[in-house]
Amino acid sequence: MIESIAFYMMAGVALGSALLVVTLRNTVHCALFLGLSLAGVAGVFGTLGADFLFASQILIYVGGIAVLMIFAVMLMGRTSDLTLRQVNQEWLAGLLVCAITAVGLWRAAKACLSATASGSPAASTRPLGRLMLGDYAVPFELISLVLTAALLGAIFFTRREAGGRK
Amino acid sequence: MTLTLGHYLFLGSGLFIIGIFGALTRRSVIGILMSIELIFNAANVNLAAFNRFLHPDGVTGQAFALFIMTVAAAEVVVGLALVLAIYRSRDKIYMEDINIMRG
Known part of the structure:
Protein backbone atom coordinates (compact mmCIF):
# COMPACT_ATOMS: atom_id res chain seq x y z
CA MET A 1 0.00 0.00 0.00
CA ILE A 2 2.69 2.45 1.08
CA GLU A 3 4.62 1.39 -2.04
CA SER A 4 1.69 2.39 -4.27
CA ILE A 5 1.37 5.79 -2.60
CA ALA A 6 5.10 6.41 -3.04
CA PHE A 7 4.93 5.33 -6.69
CA TYR A 8 1.99 7.59 -7.52
CA MET A 9 3.59 10.59 -5.79
CA MET A 10 6.93 10.13 -7.50
CA ALA A 11 5.35 9.43 -10.89
CA GLY A 12 3.22 12.56 -10.51
CA VAL A 13 6.29 14.66 -9.71
CA ALA A 14 8.22 13.19 -12.65
CA LEU A 15 5.44 13.56 -15.23
CA GLY A 16 4.21 16.97 -14.06
CA SER A 17 7.61 18.60 -14.04
CA ALA A 18 8.49 16.90 -17.36
CA LEU A 19 5.43 18.61 -18.86
CA LEU A 20 6.61 21.93 -17.46
CA VAL A 21 10.10 21.31 -18.94
CA VAL A 22 8.72 21.17 -22.48
CA THR A 23 6.09 23.93 -22.15
CA LEU A 24 7.54 26.76 -20.05
CA ARG A 25 9.00 29.84 -21.72
CA ASN A 26 11.70 30.70 -19.21
CA THR A 27 14.62 28.36 -19.95
CA VAL A 28 16.04 28.70 -16.44
CA HIS A 29 12.77 27.41 -14.99
CA CYS A 30 12.86 24.58 -17.55
CA ALA A 31 16.30 23.51 -16.34
CA LEU A 32 15.19 23.63 -12.69
CA PHE A 33 12.09 21.54 -13.43
CA LEU A 34 14.29 19.10 -15.36
CA GLY A 35 16.18 18.54 -12.11
CA LEU A 36 12.90 17.98 -10.25
CA SER A 37 11.68 15.52 -12.89
CA LEU A 38 14.93 13.55 -12.71
CA ALA A 39 14.63 13.45 -8.91
CA GLY A 40 11.09 12.06 -9.33
CA VAL A 41 12.46 9.32 -11.59
CA ALA A 42 15.03 8.58 -8.86
CA GLY A 43 12.12 8.10 -6.44
CA VAL A 44 10.50 5.68 -8.91
CA PHE A 45 13.76 3.69 -8.91
CA GLY A 46 13.44 3.67 -5.11
CA THR A 47 9.97 2.12 -5.28
CA LEU A 48 11.37 -0.52 -7.64
CA GLY A 49 13.99 -1.49 -5.06
CA ALA A 50 16.87 -0.49 -7.33
CA ASP A 51 18.94 1.14 -4.62
CA PHE A 52 22.15 1.65 -6.58
CA LEU A 53 20.25 3.14 -9.53
CA PHE A 54 18.48 5.48 -7.09
CA ALA A 55 21.80 6.76 -5.75
CA SER A 56 23.50 7.09 -9.13
CA GLN A 57 20.43 8.78 -10.64
CA ILE A 58 20.70 11.50 -8.01
CA LEU A 59 24.50 11.70 -8.30
CA ILE A 60 24.76 11.74 -12.10
CA TYR A 61 21.48 13.28 -13.28
CA VAL A 62 20.39 15.67 -10.55
CA GLY A 63 23.86 16.54 -9.33
CA GLY A 64 25.63 16.47 -12.69
CA ILE A 65 23.49 16.83 -15.79
CA ALA A 66 20.82 19.18 -14.40
CA VAL A 67 23.49 21.47 -12.93
CA LEU A 68 25.38 21.38 -16.25
CA MET A 69 22.16 22.38 -18.04
CA ILE A 70 21.66 25.31 -15.67
CA PHE A 71 25.25 26.40 -16.30
CA ALA A 72 24.72 26.20 -20.06
CA VAL A 73 21.46 28.16 -19.87
CA MET A 74 23.13 30.89 -17.85
CA LEU A 75 26.18 31.01 -20.14
CA MET A 76 24.17 31.27 -23.33
CA GLY A 77 21.09 33.14 -22.21
CA ARG A 78 19.91 36.60 -23.14
CA THR A 79 17.24 38.58 -21.36
CA SER A 80 14.95 38.33 -24.38
CA ASP A 81 14.95 34.53 -24.00
CA LEU A 82 13.00 34.76 -20.76
CA THR A 83 9.76 35.81 -22.46
CA LEU A 84 10.24 34.68 -26.05
CA ARG A 85 8.08 31.89 -27.51
CA GLN A 86 10.01 28.63 -27.10
CA VAL A 87 7.81 26.38 -29.25
CA ASN A 88 8.14 26.35 -33.04
CA GLN A 89 5.37 26.58 -35.63
CA GLU A 90 5.08 22.83 -36.18
CA TRP A 91 3.80 22.05 -32.70
CA LEU A 92 0.49 20.76 -34.07
CA ALA A 93 2.31 18.17 -36.21
CA GLY A 94 4.44 17.27 -33.18
CA LEU A 95 1.29 16.77 -31.13
CA LEU A 96 -0.09 14.48 -33.84
CA VAL A 97 3.09 12.35 -33.87
CA CYS A 98 2.94 12.13 -30.07
CA ALA A 99 -0.73 11.11 -30.11
CA ILE A 100 -0.08 8.29 -32.60
CA THR A 101 2.91 7.08 -30.56
CA ALA A 102 0.83 7.29 -27.38
CA VAL A 103 -1.88 5.02 -28.80
CA GLY A 104 0.69 2.36 -29.68
CA LEU A 105 2.49 2.54 -26.34
CA TRP A 106 -0.86 2.54 -24.49
CA ARG A 107 -1.88 -0.73 -26.12
CA ALA A 108 1.51 -2.30 -25.38
CA ALA A 109 1.50 -1.21 -21.73
CA LYS A 110 -2.12 -2.29 -21.16
CA ALA A 111 -1.14 -5.86 -21.95
CA CYS A 112 1.25 -5.87 -18.98
CA LEU A 113 -1.26 -4.77 -16.33
CA SER A 114 -1.50 -8.31 -14.93
CA ALA A 115 2.21 -8.88 -14.21
CA THR A 116 2.80 -8.43 -10.49
CA ALA A 117 6.10 -8.59 -8.63
CA SER A 118 6.99 -11.66 -6.60
CA GLY A 119 8.86 -11.33 -3.30
CA SER A 120 10.49 -8.22 -1.93
CA PRO A 121 13.38 -6.59 -3.77
CA ALA A 122 16.89 -7.55 -2.70
CA ALA A 123 19.85 -5.20 -2.34
CA SER A 124 21.39 -4.75 -5.77
CA THR A 125 24.72 -3.02 -5.20
CA ARG A 126 26.82 -6.13 -4.58
CA PRO A 127 25.44 -8.15 -7.54
CA LEU A 128 25.86 -5.09 -9.76
CA GLY A 129 29.51 -4.79 -8.77
CA ARG A 130 30.08 -8.48 -9.41
CA LEU A 131 28.37 -8.22 -12.80
CA MET A 132 30.41 -5.17 -13.80
CA LEU A 133 33.72 -6.87 -12.96
CA GLY A 134 32.65 -10.31 -14.20
CA ASP A 135 30.37 -10.81 -17.20
CA TYR A 136 30.29 -7.15 -18.23
CA ALA A 137 33.99 -6.36 -17.75
CA VAL A 138 34.58 -5.54 -21.44
CA PRO A 139 31.56 -3.16 -21.79
CA PHE A 140 32.60 -1.59 -18.50
CA GLU A 141 36.07 -0.81 -19.85
CA LEU A 142 34.59 0.37 -23.15
CA ILE A 143 32.26 2.77 -21.37
CA SER A 144 35.22 4.32 -19.55
CA LEU A 145 36.85 4.79 -22.96
CA VAL A 146 33.67 6.53 -24.17
CA LEU A 147 33.73 8.82 -21.13
CA THR A 148 37.38 9.74 -21.76
CA ALA A 149 36.63 10.44 -25.41
CA ALA A 150 33.68 12.63 -24.43
CA LEU A 151 35.85 14.57 -21.99
CA LEU A 152 38.54 15.14 -24.64
CA GLY A 153 35.91 16.06 -27.21
CA ALA A 154 34.33 18.63 -24.90
CA ILE A 155 37.71 20.23 -24.23
CA PHE A 156 38.58 20.19 -27.95
CA PHE A 157 35.29 21.79 -29.01
CA THR A 158 35.23 24.54 -26.41
CA ARG A 159 38.85 25.69 -26.21
CA ARG A 160 39.73 29.02 -27.74
CA GLU A 161 42.46 28.74 -30.34
CA ALA A 162 45.70 30.53 -29.56
CA GLY A 163 46.54 33.66 -31.52
CA GLY A 164 43.57 35.90 -30.90
CA ARG A 165 41.10 34.15 -33.20
CA LYS A 166 38.02 32.85 -31.44
CA MET B 1 -4.43 -2.15 -5.40
CA THR B 2 -1.01 -3.53 -6.13
CA LEU B 3 1.48 -2.11 -8.56
CA THR B 4 1.98 -4.01 -11.79
CA LEU B 5 4.48 -3.82 -14.61
CA GLY B 6 1.88 -1.89 -16.60
CA HIS B 7 1.95 1.04 -14.17
CA TYR B 8 5.67 1.50 -14.69
CA LEU B 9 5.30 1.08 -18.45
CA PHE B 10 2.62 3.80 -18.47
CA LEU B 11 5.00 6.12 -16.61
CA GLY B 12 7.80 5.26 -19.03
CA SER B 13 5.65 5.90 -22.09
CA GLY B 14 4.38 9.17 -20.62
CA LEU B 15 7.92 10.43 -20.06
CA PHE B 16 8.94 9.22 -23.53
CA GLY B 31 15.58 22.68 -24.67
CA ILE B 32 16.02 19.84 -27.16
CA LEU B 33 18.91 18.41 -25.11
CA MET B 34 16.71 18.52 -21.99
CA SER B 35 13.95 16.64 -23.82
CA ILE B 36 16.44 14.00 -24.90
CA GLU B 37 17.40 13.53 -21.25
CA LEU B 38 13.72 12.85 -20.50
CA ILE B 39 13.67 10.16 -23.23
CA PHE B 40 16.76 8.49 -21.72
CA ASN B 41 15.02 8.48 -18.33
CA ALA B 42 11.93 6.83 -19.79
CA ALA B 49 10.80 -2.16 -14.13
CA PHE B 50 11.34 -5.13 -16.46
CA ASN B 51 14.23 -6.19 -14.23
CA ARG B 52 12.05 -6.09 -11.12
CA PHE B 53 8.93 -7.74 -12.52
CA LEU B 54 10.15 -10.26 -15.07
CA HIS B 55 13.65 -11.18 -13.85
CA PRO B 56 13.76 -10.46 -10.10
CA ASP B 57 16.76 -12.70 -9.39
CA GLY B 58 19.26 -10.87 -11.60
CA VAL B 59 20.39 -7.28 -12.03
CA THR B 60 21.02 -7.23 -15.79
CA GLY B 61 18.38 -4.57 -16.46
CA GLN B 62 19.85 -2.30 -13.81
CA ALA B 63 23.32 -2.79 -15.29
CA PHE B 64 21.97 -1.73 -18.69
CA ALA B 65 20.34 1.30 -17.09
CA LEU B 66 23.71 2.24 -15.59
CA TYR B 87 27.09 30.05 -29.77
CA ARG B 88 30.61 31.48 -29.62
CA SER B 89 31.17 31.54 -33.36
CA ARG B 90 27.66 32.49 -34.55
CA ASP B 91 25.91 33.92 -31.47
CA LYS B 92 22.81 31.81 -32.09
CA ILE B 93 21.05 29.08 -30.09
CA TYR B 94 17.69 28.80 -31.87
CA MET B 95 17.23 25.91 -34.26
CA GLU B 96 15.80 27.92 -37.14
CA ASP B 97 18.96 30.04 -37.23
CA ILE B 98 21.35 27.08 -37.30
CA ASN B 99 20.46 25.58 -40.68
CA ILE B 100 23.74 26.17 -42.53
CA MET B 101 23.81 22.53 -43.71
CA ARG B 102 20.41 22.77 -45.42
CA GLY B 103 22.02 23.35 -48.81
Missing part, protein backbone atom coordinates in the same frame (compact mmCIF):
# COMPACT_ATOMS: atom_id res chain seq x y z
CA ILE B 17 6.06 11.00 -25.26
CA ILE B 18 6.68 14.24 -23.37
CA GLY B 19 10.35 13.99 -24.36
CA ILE B 20 9.50 13.36 -28.02
CA PHE B 21 7.13 16.32 -28.02
CA GLY B 22 9.82 18.56 -26.55
CA ALA B 23 12.50 17.36 -28.96
CA LEU B 24 10.17 18.02 -31.92
CA THR B 25 8.88 21.42 -30.88
CA ARG B 26 11.45 23.28 -28.74
CA ARG B 27 13.18 26.15 -30.48
CA SER B 28 16.38 26.36 -28.46
CA VAL B 29 19.07 23.68 -28.67
CA ILE B 30 19.32 23.42 -24.88
CA ALA B 43 14.14 4.03 -21.13
CA ASN B 44 15.83 3.65 -17.75
CA VAL B 45 12.49 3.38 -15.91
CA ASN B 46 11.37 0.66 -18.30
CA LEU B 47 14.63 -1.28 -17.92
CA ALA B 48 14.51 -1.18 -14.12
CA PHE B 67 25.38 1.98 -19.02
CA ILE B 68 22.64 4.17 -20.50
CA MET B 69 23.19 6.74 -17.73
CA THR B 70 26.90 6.88 -18.56
CA VAL B 71 26.28 7.27 -22.27
CA ALA B 72 23.71 9.99 -21.53
CA ALA B 73 26.26 11.88 -19.44
CA ALA B 74 28.81 11.67 -22.27
CA GLU B 75 26.16 12.74 -24.79
CA VAL B 76 25.11 15.79 -22.83
CA VAL B 77 28.72 16.86 -22.26
CA VAL B 78 29.58 16.69 -25.96
CA GLY B 79 26.24 18.23 -26.94
CA LEU B 80 26.62 21.21 -24.66
CA ALA B 81 30.22 21.70 -25.81
CA LEU B 82 29.04 21.78 -29.43
CA VAL B 83 26.23 24.21 -28.60
CA LEU B 84 28.71 26.43 -26.77
CA ALA B 85 31.07 26.37 -29.76
CA ILE B 86 28.23 27.31 -32.14
Whole structure:
Protein backbone atom coordinates (compact mmCIF):
# COMPACT_ATOMS: atom_id res chain seq x y z
CA MET A 1 0.00 0.00 0.00
CA ILE A 2 2.69 2.45 1.08
CA GLU A 3 4.62 1.39 -2.04
CA SER A 4 1.69 2.39 -4.27
CA ILE A 5 1.37 5.79 -2.60
CA ALA A 6 5.10 6.41 -3.04
CA PHE A 7 4.93 5.33 -6.69
CA TYR A 8 1.99 7.59 -7.52
CA MET A 9 3.59 10.59 -5.79
CA MET A 10 6.93 10.13 -7.50
CA ALA A 11 5.35 9.43 -10.89
CA GLY A 12 3.22 12.56 -10.51
CA VAL A 13 6.29 14.66 -9.71
CA ALA A 14 8.22 13.19 -12.65
CA LEU A 15 5.44 13.56 -15.23
CA GLY A 16 4.21 16.97 -14.06
CA SER A 17 7.61 18.60 -14.04
CA ALA A 18 8.49 16.90 -17.36
CA LEU A 19 5.43 18.61 -18.86
CA LEU A 20 6.61 21.93 -17.46
CA VAL A 21 10.10 21.31 -18.94
CA VAL A 22 8.72 21.17 -22.48
CA THR A 23 6.09 23.93 -22.15
CA LEU A 24 7.54 26.76 -20.05
CA ARG A 25 9.00 29.84 -21.72
CA ASN A 26 11.70 30.70 -19.21
CA THR A 27 14.62 28.36 -19.95
CA VAL A 28 16.04 28.70 -16.44
CA HIS A 29 12.77 27.41 -14.99
CA CYS A 30 12.86 24.58 -17.55
CA ALA A 31 16.30 23.51 -16.34
CA LEU A 32 15.19 23.63 -12.69
CA PHE A 33 12.09 21.54 -13.43
CA LEU A 34 14.29 19.10 -15.36
CA GLY A 35 16.18 18.54 -12.11
CA LEU A 36 12.90 17.98 -10.25
CA SER A 37 11.68 15.52 -12.89
CA LEU A 38 14.93 13.55 -12.71
CA ALA A 39 14.63 13.45 -8.91
CA GLY A 40 11.09 12.06 -9.33
CA VAL A 41 12.46 9.32 -11.59
CA ALA A 42 15.03 8.58 -8.86
CA GLY A 43 12.12 8.10 -6.44
CA VAL A 44 10.50 5.68 -8.91
CA PHE A 45 13.76 3.69 -8.91
CA GLY A 46 13.44 3.67 -5.11
CA THR A 47 9.97 2.12 -5.28
CA LEU A 48 11.37 -0.52 -7.64
CA GLY A 49 13.99 -1.49 -5.06
CA ALA A 50 16.87 -0.49 -7.33
CA ASP A 51 18.94 1.14 -4.62
CA PHE A 52 22.15 1.65 -6.58
CA LEU A 53 20.25 3.14 -9.53
CA PHE A 54 18.48 5.48 -7.09
CA ALA A 55 21.80 6.76 -5.75
CA SER A 56 23.50 7.09 -9.13
CA GLN A 57 20.43 8.78 -10.64
CA ILE A 58 20.70 11.50 -8.01
CA LEU A 59 24.50 11.70 -8.30
CA ILE A 60 24.76 11.74 -12.10
CA TYR A 61 21.48 13.28 -13.28
CA VAL A 62 20.39 15.67 -10.55
CA GLY A 63 23.86 16.54 -9.33
CA GLY A 64 25.63 16.47 -12.69
CA ILE A 65 23.49 16.83 -15.79
CA ALA A 66 20.82 19.18 -14.40
CA VAL A 67 23.49 21.47 -12.93
CA LEU A 68 25.38 21.38 -16.25
CA MET A 69 22.16 22.38 -18.04
CA ILE A 70 21.66 25.31 -15.67
CA PHE A 71 25.25 26.40 -16.30
CA ALA A 72 24.72 26.20 -20.06
CA VAL A 73 21.46 28.16 -19.87
CA MET A 74 23.13 30.89 -17.85
CA LEU A 75 26.18 31.01 -20.14
CA MET A 76 24.17 31.27 -23.33
CA GLY A 77 21.09 33.14 -22.21
CA ARG A 78 19.91 36.60 -23.14
CA THR A 79 17.24 38.58 -21.36
CA SER A 80 14.95 38.33 -24.38
CA ASP A 81 14.95 34.53 -24.00
CA LEU A 82 13.00 34.76 -20.76
CA THR A 83 9.76 35.81 -22.46
CA LEU A 84 10.24 34.68 -26.05
CA ARG A 85 8.08 31.89 -27.51
CA GLN A 86 10.01 28.63 -27.10
CA VAL A 87 7.81 26.38 -29.25
CA ASN A 88 8.14 26.35 -33.04
CA GLN A 89 5.37 26.58 -35.63
CA GLU A 90 5.08 22.83 -36.18
CA TRP A 91 3.80 22.05 -32.70
CA LEU A 92 0.49 20.76 -34.07
CA ALA A 93 2.31 18.17 -36.21
CA GLY A 94 4.44 17.27 -33.18
CA LEU A 95 1.29 16.77 -31.13
CA LEU A 96 -0.09 14.48 -33.84
CA VAL A 97 3.09 12.35 -33.87
CA CYS A 98 2.94 12.13 -30.07
CA ALA A 99 -0.73 11.11 -30.11
CA ILE A 100 -0.08 8.29 -32.60
CA THR A 101 2.91 7.08 -30.56
CA ALA A 102 0.83 7.29 -27.38
CA VAL A 103 -1.88 5.02 -28.80
CA GLY A 104 0.69 2.36 -29.68
CA LEU A 105 2.49 2.54 -26.34
CA TRP A 106 -0.86 2.54 -24.49
CA ARG A 107 -1.88 -0.73 -26.12
CA ALA A 108 1.51 -2.30 -25.38
CA ALA A 109 1.50 -1.21 -21.73
CA LYS A 110 -2.12 -2.29 -21.16
CA ALA A 111 -1.14 -5.86 -21.95
CA CYS A 112 1.25 -5.87 -18.98
CA LEU A 113 -1.26 -4.77 -16.33
CA SER A 114 -1.50 -8.31 -14.93
CA ALA A 115 2.21 -8.88 -14.21
CA THR A 116 2.80 -8.43 -10.49
CA ALA A 117 6.10 -8.59 -8.63
CA SER A 118 6.99 -11.66 -6.60
CA GLY A 119 8.86 -11.33 -3.30
CA SER A 120 10.49 -8.22 -1.93
CA PRO A 121 13.38 -6.59 -3.77
CA ALA A 122 16.89 -7.55 -2.70
CA ALA A 123 19.85 -5.20 -2.34
CA SER A 124 21.39 -4.75 -5.77
CA THR A 125 24.72 -3.02 -5.20
CA ARG A 126 26.82 -6.13 -4.58
CA PRO A 127 25.44 -8.15 -7.54
CA LEU A 128 25.86 -5.09 -9.76
CA GLY A 129 29.51 -4.79 -8.77
CA ARG A 130 30.08 -8.48 -9.41
CA LEU A 131 28.37 -8.22 -12.80
CA MET A 132 30.41 -5.17 -13.80
CA LEU A 133 33.72 -6.87 -12.96
CA GLY A 134 32.65 -10.31 -14.20
CA ASP A 135 30.37 -10.81 -17.20
CA TYR A 136 30.29 -7.15 -18.23
CA ALA A 137 33.99 -6.36 -17.75
CA VAL A 138 34.58 -5.54 -21.44
CA PRO A 139 31.56 -3.16 -21.79
CA PHE A 140 32.60 -1.59 -18.50
CA GLU A 141 36.07 -0.81 -19.85
CA LEU A 142 34.59 0.37 -23.15
CA ILE A 143 32.26 2.77 -21.37
CA SER A 144 35.22 4.32 -19.55
CA LEU A 145 36.85 4.79 -22.96
CA VAL A 146 33.67 6.53 -24.17
CA LEU A 147 33.73 8.82 -21.13
CA THR A 148 37.38 9.74 -21.76
CA ALA A 149 36.63 10.44 -25.41
CA ALA A 150 33.68 12.63 -24.43
CA LEU A 151 35.85 14.57 -21.99
CA LEU A 152 38.54 15.14 -24.64
CA GLY A 153 35.91 16.06 -27.21
CA ALA A 154 34.33 18.63 -24.90
CA ILE A 155 37.71 20.23 -24.23
CA PHE A 156 38.58 20.19 -27.95
CA PHE A 157 35.29 21.79 -29.01
CA THR A 158 35.23 24.54 -26.41
CA ARG A 159 38.85 25.69 -26.21
CA ARG A 160 39.73 29.02 -27.74
CA GLU A 161 42.46 28.74 -30.34
CA ALA A 162 45.70 30.53 -29.56
CA GLY A 163 46.54 33.66 -31.52
CA GLY A 164 43.57 35.90 -30.90
CA ARG A 165 41.10 34.15 -33.20
CA LYS A 166 38.02 32.85 -31.44
CA MET B 1 -4.43 -2.15 -5.40
CA THR B 2 -1.01 -3.53 -6.13
CA LEU B 3 1.48 -2.11 -8.56
CA THR B 4 1.98 -4.01 -11.79
CA LEU B 5 4.48 -3.82 -14.61
CA GLY B 6 1.88 -1.89 -16.60
CA HIS B 7 1.95 1.04 -14.17
CA TYR B 8 5.67 1.50 -14.69
CA LEU B 9 5.30 1.08 -18.45
CA PHE B 10 2.62 3.80 -18.47
CA LEU B 11 5.00 6.12 -16.61
CA GLY B 12 7.80 5.26 -19.03
CA SER B 13 5.65 5.90 -22.09
CA GLY B 14 4.38 9.17 -20.62
CA LEU B 15 7.92 10.43 -20.06
CA PHE B 16 8.94 9.22 -23.53
CA ILE B 17 6.06 11.00 -25.26
CA ILE B 18 6.68 14.24 -23.37
CA GLY B 19 10.35 13.99 -24.36
CA ILE B 20 9.50 13.36 -28.02
CA PHE B 21 7.13 16.32 -28.02
CA GLY B 22 9.82 18.56 -26.55
CA ALA B 23 12.50 17.36 -28.96
CA LEU B 24 10.17 18.02 -31.92
CA THR B 25 8.88 21.42 -30.88
CA ARG B 26 11.45 23.28 -28.74
CA ARG B 27 13.18 26.15 -30.48
CA SER B 28 16.38 26.36 -28.46
CA VAL B 29 19.07 23.68 -28.67
CA ILE B 30 19.32 23.42 -24.88
CA GLY B 31 15.58 22.68 -24.67
CA ILE B 32 16.02 19.84 -27.16
CA LEU B 33 18.91 18.41 -25.11
CA MET B 34 16.71 18.52 -21.99
CA SER B 35 13.95 16.64 -23.82
CA ILE B 36 16.44 14.00 -24.90
CA GLU B 37 17.40 13.53 -21.25
CA LEU B 38 13.72 12.85 -20.50
CA ILE B 39 13.67 10.16 -23.23
CA PHE B 40 16.76 8.49 -21.72
CA ASN B 41 15.02 8.48 -18.33
CA ALA B 42 11.93 6.83 -19.79
CA ALA B 43 14.14 4.03 -21.13
CA ASN B 44 15.83 3.65 -17.75
CA VAL B 45 12.49 3.38 -15.91
CA ASN B 46 11.37 0.66 -18.30
CA LEU B 47 14.63 -1.28 -17.92
CA ALA B 48 14.51 -1.18 -14.12
CA ALA B 49 10.80 -2.16 -14.13
CA PHE B 50 11.34 -5.13 -16.46
CA ASN B 51 14.23 -6.19 -14.23
CA ARG B 52 12.05 -6.09 -11.12
CA PHE B 53 8.93 -7.74 -12.52
CA LEU B 54 10.15 -10.26 -15.07
CA HIS B 55 13.65 -11.18 -13.85
CA PRO B 56 13.76 -10.46 -10.10
CA ASP B 57 16.76 -12.70 -9.39
CA GLY B 58 19.26 -10.87 -11.60
CA VAL B 59 20.39 -7.28 -12.03
CA THR B 60 21.02 -7.23 -15.79
CA GLY B 61 18.38 -4.57 -16.46
CA GLN B 62 19.85 -2.30 -13.81
CA ALA B 63 23.32 -2.79 -15.29
CA PHE B 64 21.97 -1.73 -18.69
CA ALA B 65 20.34 1.30 -17.09
CA LEU B 66 23.71 2.24 -15.59
CA PHE B 67 25.38 1.98 -19.02
CA ILE B 68 22.64 4.17 -20.50
CA MET B 69 23.19 6.74 -17.73
CA THR B 70 26.90 6.88 -18.56
CA VAL B 71 26.28 7.27 -22.27
CA ALA B 72 23.71 9.99 -21.53
CA ALA B 73 26.26 11.88 -19.44
CA ALA B 74 28.81 11.67 -22.27
CA GLU B 75 26.16 12.74 -24.79
CA VAL B 76 25.11 15.79 -22.83
CA VAL B 77 28.72 16.86 -22.26
CA VAL B 78 29.58 16.69 -25.96
CA GLY B 79 26.24 18.23 -26.94
CA LEU B 80 26.62 21.21 -24.66
CA ALA B 81 30.22 21.70 -25.81
CA LEU B 82 29.04 21.78 -29.43
CA VAL B 83 26.23 24.21 -28.60
CA LEU B 84 28.71 26.43 -26.77
CA ALA B 85 31.07 26.37 -29.76
CA ILE B 86 28.23 27.31 -32.14
CA TYR B 87 27.09 30.05 -29.77
CA ARG B 88 30.61 31.48 -29.62
CA SER B 89 31.17 31.54 -33.36
CA ARG B 90 27.66 32.49 -34.55
CA ASP B 91 25.91 33.92 -31.47
CA LYS B 92 22.81 31.81 -32.09
CA ILE B 93 21.05 29.08 -30.09
CA TYR B 94 17.69 28.80 -31.87
CA MET B 95 17.23 25.91 -34.26
CA GLU B 96 15.80 27.92 -37.14
CA ASP B 97 18.96 30.04 -37.23
CA ILE B 98 21.35 27.08 -37.30
CA ASN B 99 20.46 25.58 -40.68
CA ILE B 100 23.74 26.17 -42.53
CA MET B 101 23.81 22.53 -43.71
CA ARG B 102 20.41 22.77 -45.42
CA GLY B 103 22.02 23.35 -48.81
